[in-house]
Amino acid sequence: MGTVPIFRKRLWERIVEALIHFSGWITLIILGLITVMLFREGLPIFSYTNPLSFIFGTTWLPVSSPPQFGILPFIVGSLVVTFVALLIAIPLGVGAAAFLSEIASSGLRELLKPIIEILAGIPSIVLGFIGFILLAPVVQSIFHLSTGLNGLTAGIMLSLICLPTIISISEDAISAVPKEYKEASYALGATKWQTIRKVILPASSPGIVASIMLGIGRAIGETMTVLMVSGGRLSIPTNITDPMSVLTARIAIEINNASFRGLQFQALFAMGIVLFLITLVVNIISDLVLEKQKRRLGQL
Numbered sequence: 001m002g003t004v005p006i007f008r009k010r011l012w013e014r015i016v017e018a019l020i021h022f023s024g025w026i027t028l029i030i031l032g033l034i035t036v037m038l039f040r041e042g043l044p045i046f047s048y049t050n051p052l053s054f055i056f057g058t059t060w061l062p063v064s065s066p067p068q069f070g071i072l073p074f075i076v077g078s079l080v081v082t083f084v085a086l087l088i089a090i091p092l093g094v095g096a097a098a099f100l101s102e103i104a105s106s107g108l109r110e111l112l113k114p115i116i117e118i119l120a121g122i123p124s125i126v127l128g129f130i131g132f133i134l135l136a137p138v139v140q141s142i143f144h145l146s147t148g149l150n151g152l153t154a155g156i157m158l159s160l161i162c163l164p165t166i167i168s169i170s171e172d173a174i175s176a177v178p179k180e181y182k183e184a185s186y187a188l189g190a191t192k193w194q195t196i197r198k199v200i201l202p203a204s205s206p207g208i209v210a211s212i213m214l215g216i217g218r219a220i221g222e223t224m225t226v227l228m229v230s231g232g233r234l235s236i237p238t239n240i241t242d243p244m245s246v247l248t249a250r251i252a253i254e255i256n257n258a259s260f261r262g263l264q265f266q267a268l269f270a271m272g273i274v275l276f277l278i279t280l281v282v283n284i285i286s287d288l289v290l291e292k293q294k295r296r297l298g299q300l
Helices: 003-047 051-056 074-104 108-120 124-143 151-175 180-187 192-203 205-221 226-230 245-256 263-298
Strands: none
Touching: 003 263, 051 108, 051 263, 074 108, 074 151, 074 192, 074 205, 074 245, 074 263, 108 151, 124 151, 124 205, 124 226, 151 205, 151 226, 180 192, 192 205, 205 263, 226 245, 245 263
16 A cells, blocks of 8 residues: 555656756757857858957947948947946945844845835836936936936946845845854854954855855846936047947847848848857856855864
8 A cells, every 4th residue: 555655756756857857958049049040140241251350349220331340339338238237236235235134133134025026026117216306307407418318327237126136045045045144253252244244254255155146147148227317428428428239229120120031130140140149158157156165164
């Protein structure tokens, strides 16, 4: 009689294992198909212009005669906006995570966590409206600019999009630090601040690094918010308060007007390839940093 439940349990385990393998392979297949489509549609542009001219060119005139495709202003704009966003989001996100996990009372924690989740659920176009109506005039007034639609405004709004990811994952990583670490620190006479700074944050650094890398990916891939508040200038920005355009926004603006598989269409897909490669590099760096952190912590 006892063999039937055991058989059913093993059968159920095999079914679940098969479903997990199936899900993994389906994910890889979908990613592979997306990659193939992206490269198939984007690579033909390089029969018209060479890759170096495409990446390092500073002139984007897709409908001129002859058309010119230089995406360096968009790459620089994407990097500037992402840098500003992370400069704001990383200290705020990690600090908020440490506060929620180690300092806030249980009641305050239960109040703040849903607010963070609500922030993560706000549509990016709504944040774009907020930036356009509320933040842009403030930035324009403070810095005495001709327009508040610029890289600084876009970076600030983008930081709000990155914050929930960084806070949630960092808070989970900090909460997972064994209590023995904290108790040993307190036993040695360390204060709460010293314990957080010198014990808890280093011990949870792999999770924090992972949250930051996910935040970078979220920032680079954001479209609508940046499209609405970055200003859309096609030249290379020289200051964070300059209007600028980013890769995702330029693709969104022009894809509907590009003739199917024409030069502009191919150039926009080639922009997608550049975004894909940037994201791939970020993920590789993330994996290397995480492995290094895990090895370092394992040697402590």
